[in-house]
Amino acid sequence: MNTLALPDQYPDILADFAGLALQRIQTQLPLAQAQVLAFDLAEDVRQKWSGCQIYIPKDCERFRNDRNAAIWRDFNGHNQAVLARRYGLSLQTIYDILAKERLARQPDLFR
Secondary structure (H helix, E strand, O other), rough: OOOHHHHHHHHHHHHHHHHHHHHHHHOOOOHHHHHHHHHHHHHHHHHOOOOOOOOOOOOOHHHHHHHHHHHHOOOOOOHHHHHHHHHHOOOOEEEEEHHHHHHHHHOOOOO
């Protein structure tokens, strides 16, 4: 992987961001241009949100729905602990997801 030349004591979070940006951008641009753009994007983030505490959600609703459907598909009736480890969730969260998925798939008896 190609790396960026970053200033000394550059914040780790911004270095990580620039590195991720570089990975994506270098597939579309020559390396030198990709490196400049990745650093510029990290600097834009720094200028926009420096000093702020920002929250980056672990997953958005679309990804959560896809994940929950995959958990339901992988569920065999007794592998909740395996699913918790596989998906990096607590056992209680797996039980909650399975209950919601079961309810969503259960036909309404009064319609």
